[in-house]
Amino acid sequence: MLQTNRALRRARRVVPAAVLTAGLLAGGAVTAAPASAGTAPLTLTVQPPSSIGAAGGPVEFTETIANPGGTGWAVVLQLTAETASGAGPDFIGIETRNELNGRWEVVPVTLHHEQDKDVFSAEVIGKIMVPAGEKTDVHLRIGAPLGKPHAGATNGGVGPAVTLRSEVKGWWQDLPVEPAVRDTSTIEVGAVSNELAGVPAGAVAGGAPVEFDVLLRNPTRSAYTNLGNVLFADRHAKVEVRRADGTWAALPAVDVPDEAAGPAGFYLDGRDSSLAPATTRTERVRISYPAGTPGTAGELRPCVFVNETEKEAFRGTTFCSQGATVAITEAAAPKPTTPAPARTSATPAPPSAAAPSVPAARAAAATSAAAAAVPVTSAPPSTPAPAPAAAAAADPAPAGRLAVTGSDGGRTGLLAGLAVLLIGVGVAAFAVVRRRRTGAAG
Template structure:
């Protein structure tokens, strides 16, 4: 078994454009096989795609294997496309391949197309001389797929999708554009989970702080970077987090500049991260000054990925808010 050496040329880019319209909805509308003086090309395709990827997370690795089931050496190309909901924005989906020459990941150019019922990203994975596989042999291509939902520090602020259909097809590099084998895999797009645990129901204005846990869980196979784990709170509140040495550290309150919007604090900083499968638990202490109006106030956990210069604007996932009843200072006596 070997890893394909994959390169993309101007010639193959033109070829990809020629078949782009045939890649919609996971089916190839390719012309009938040409007449062959010798045995027609044959191949099977095996796709080991992930069951899920992290929504706005880093890409997840997988492989596709082309097996030459014919009796003569054959040269192939690989066509890849994805189909997802209309809420999918540009720069939402990426596919990379690993160059075996230097072991680096390189972007696989995808063409974005918004249709009447869905969004597709499509392209042709090729190289100058194609991929030649001897009769009875196979070659494995190392790939990864991700849903970054935008560019670094320029994440989509709304819209999205719950899953993506990855369609793969192996074709013979003989001008016939016949799909020798093709597979479609549905990949879920799962978000981070943010929540608050055991938040007290009441707090006294000017009194003792309340304590609880802020929990950030990454149940996906994706790592996350450029992450802002935010707790929204009342402008009268002071928020502290407990460091590893047991001391409490006050956090700066941040506003997005929109009147009436709540202020927030970054529990781990604006550009933090979390690894696939990990959970981060932060002990939080919140106090309300003596001028805090009596009545209900809220604490809200949200996560922003790839925020830009404006706070709280990026790919957003929020958890359930908690309500705290503020009692007047006299209630402390």
């Protein structure tokens, strides 16, 4: 009976050894080891991405586990991503590539808060085999989606950097990797943005459109999808964008929810456009304002929306930049198309009825005196006076006197006519007085 018990105890010790040997032959790595074998000569090399984009796609990187020792290992890789407080459950995502089919698989991530930071923890699913004297690459992707597709976060964020911590652990808890194999890396978090360039200072309501550029920038290593490049402007303005073929396309105005009387949004590339990593795209835009647009309606504001909800515009992860203001003025009043006729020096201006000139007043007084002194007789048939030009041609100026031309000639002729009239009036008055004296003497 005692010998039987000893045989059973030997069998129990032999079975684990047989299983261990089978594991070594099948997996090429040690799955168990004596306590003295806890020291593992493993190393970890991490090549993290230089940056990721907030609300952008995941970025690929590699972690390499090397085993320069003579004993193979089966390990797991634990990852944590730490960021400043204010993150949500879907703000960090981690993926691993299945080496059998090449597909990317999502790694479950849990979020917990530690004082002033948020920690996302993930354990890569599956056993990682590191044969003796070899190294194994683990292909990963990390991103900051800030929500899910078409359900972008409207509050909170990550960054300006993410601290990535990686640790290699033994497949079994009772077989730790000692000394610990860890790595800490820093990944910058950037963002897509749009900005205005070359905006003119003013525009005329009802006038020609003004042109400027809208630059869409992605300085990160993330690709962006479900993206809206938006310019907010007065809802009555006409906003156009120049396409690749040089033509101008008018953009529809999209109302801002709960702000029916405010500005409208104009999608420069549509609601679900995309932008590649490390890319800048320039859109040429022109805008015109209808007549009567108030001067305060020239404010322009650029914003980028990522993962907008399908039913509501401008609701998603939002990045807005500094805007600009265009001073709007009314068009100037049109000038008369027919100019007033110019007054020439050859045509004398008619005397004003309200204030007659001095020669005209004297002529009127002389005419009244002559009418009172001279008896009315039948006038001989009048002969039209020759035109000034004809008279000048027919009767040249006497020798020794200069010919009179222009406006001076007109005034001189008028004075000469008045002098003759006054002389005639004086002669007529003298004749009447003489006849009266003769009659009295007789």
